[in-house]
Amino acid sequence: MTTTTDRLVATKKAASEPGNCWVLTDSFGVDLDYGDGIFHFDTKTKAEERAEHEDLEHRPRRLDKPCVLVACSCCDYVFDEDEWTNHFESLDEARKVLPDFGWVPGENGTWRCEGCAKGTCDCEADRA
Ligand SMILES: [Zn+2]
Ligand SMILES: [Zn+2]
Ligand SMILES: [Zn+2]
Structure with a gap:
């Protein structure tokens, strides 16, 4: 489904x-x-x-x-993709935690990372 x-x-x-x-x-x-x-x-x-x-x-x-991974719909950055990773157990958990890190929900269940949400990236310029 x-x-x-x-x-x-x-x-x-x-x-x-x-x-x-x-x-x-x-x-x-x-x-x-x-x-x-x-x-x-x-x-x-x-x-x-x-x-x-x-x-x-x-x-x-x-x-x-399996863990829930969240990628920015704009730049493909994966949340907390680092030397080690801190994944989510569920989509509900992701929705709760992401805003604390500056991530902003977009359309259709997508998310944008802090950098993109602040509008400093190329994709935002394209949109303007
Ligand atoms: Zn991004
Ligand atoms: Zn994991
Ligand atoms: Zn972006």
Whole structure:
């Protein structure tokens, strides 16, 4: 079923890299979190490398469902795409969190990143 909100998850990354993320979990079942969100890794290897690098006891754990990724409808920037990624568990969570980072909802369930929303990018110039 296709709804307008499906566009939120239809990023290039999600399409090209199917499969659930990995997190690092300690022996108490607590996921690695430096207070800024839980770290997600694309692959088990990346998670293991991180644990080794930081000398952590954490072990990789595969999430039981895919994450929600949000890309800017204008510049394709993926929210929080960094050394590590902080993904959303659901579209509802994304809608709650994105405005705090300056992202602005557009038409048909799309979002624009802070930079684009401020109107400094090329696509905004095209529109003017
Ligand atoms: Zn994830
Ligand atoms: Zn953008
Ligand atoms: Zn833009």
